Ligand code: 13P
């Protein structure tokens with residue numbers, strides 16, 4: 001279906017034709033392509049900026065482009081729109097959601113928040129615009145610890161929606177946080193038993209993990225950090241091999257930046273699935289990016305009242321980072 005639509009636009013297209021067509025459209029639209037590390041390698045290669053959730057928000061805030069093409073998931077494109085109400089924000093596939101965002105519906109969260117009305121609400125950026133609008137401060141995996149540390153000790157805090165990141169922040173700050181019980185379907189998939197086997201097979205390898213992983217995986221990690229922090233760590237460490245417990249898309253950049261080092265994806269529990277690939281992130285394709293730019297849709301739209309309310313906690317995060 002997608003191929004048939006595309007064939008009309010770029011007859012007998014090949015990847016190189018598509019990349020050239022995307023580059024041409026970028027100039028024509030004055031567009032910028034922002035991509036997350038969990039995107040397919042061919043998308044990473046066509047991006048103007050590749051980063052983690054914080055880096056992508058900062059780029060969205062700073063861009064002078066008229067059109068933002070977001071090669072990531074819905075909450076990331078929403079954040080770009082919240083920061084840029086007058087720009088056209090394109091998300092190549094509007095179905096690119098996130099289990100964390102889906103697991104925190106706004107009506108249930110409103111009740112949770114009302115139960116703890118004296119609490120400050122710090123929400124992980126992996127949530128809907130409605131949840132952001134109900135939050136005091138947004139954080140990402142790269143600044144969550146730093147942000148919580150800036151809040152006075154006597155102030156109780158709700159941390160939503162990722163319980164694993166929340167637990168990690170509690171451990172790093174020594175603070176008690178009231179956690180929303182959400183998790184990422186990709187980061188809860190890693191097998192402890194297979195990780196132990198890999199460590200025996202590669203005794204020199206360091207284990208590096210994203211804080212969205214479960215505690216049973218994090219306890220083996222030599223280093224824990226956001227996707228950007230993990231990438232930087234692999235460049236700076238003297239180790240020659242790494243077992244990587246996060247979405248496997250990041251291995252492309254790790255290998256590219258350190259071609260002589262070895263990167264091994266931490267395996268999921270189920271042998272018969274690619275569960276360490278985010279099914280939402282991987283909905284985006286080069287073809288869909290081309291069509292989104294060509295047709296100027298699907299466009300990310302938000303009700304202005306929600307956008308305005310969601311802007312303040314994002315602004316606070318950017319100034320506290
Ligand atoms: P970071 O890129 O901020 O590390 O987050 C990972 C993630 O799961 C994004 O959805």
Ligand code: SF4
Pocket residue numbers: 038073097098099100101126184185186187212247278279280281
């Ligand atoms: Fe959401 Fe997990 Fe996918 Fe990130 S990897 S977008 S947290 S489902």
